[in-house]
Amino acid sequence: MEQQKVDMFLMSYGKYFEGHQLMMLRDKLTNLDDSKFIQLQAANLKDPTTLLIVSIIGGHFGIDRFLLGEVGLGIAKLLTCGGLGIWTMVDWFLIMSRTRETNMQRVQSVLY
């Protein structure tokens, strides 16, 4: 893929991944075929900060987990009222890194 496109992608989505993953991602994207760029843009990446805000506001109903695509955990969280508030609170600290991990998995599914 063209260097310009790779840089544009990393500028737009850099904060969606863990810092230590960026170098590896840059190398992989540089070697990626141009035809996969559209697929990459359609990968439905989530903003960790948005997920944190959703977790604070709607964490008791499991909305953050639904947005991440973890429907089972979302339903469990919804039915238990956010694990009686405990799970909700734990998720305030976990959700950002979980979102970055999910984003990386989605990009990897395009890369490989």
Added chain:
Amino acid sequence: MVEKNNFPYVPNEYESEKASNSYLLSLIAIMTGFPIPLFNLIAAVIFYFGNKRGTYFVRWHCMQVLIAQAITMIVNSIAVYWAVGVLVWNFTLTNNFISFILTVAIFNIIEFIATIYSAIQTRKGKHISWLIFGPLTDLLVKE
């Protein structure tokens, strides 16, 4: 109560953040669930399992928090039971009760301060091992 030890490797920025979050969570759990000792332990267990696939540094600090919370929960539960007994069920108010409650209060204050200190230092990438819980964590968490 706490000591800075050498860790087998230098943790990354994101590892320090996650490890520090385990102490922060424990602080918030203490504040929100203070009357119910079990609340802190459940929060620590969920956080540990959330980071079960994390790096050695992250798992180590999550486990240290978990062990600390487990022991604190046992001590606090006894204190709550005894206090309720004295206040509601007319247990005798003895010197043993007063000394136990004072000991528990001091233990909780020390743990609270150690947690704040560990959260700050761990965020800087320093490895903080607590007096009894540190060696215990070494035994339980494998690299």
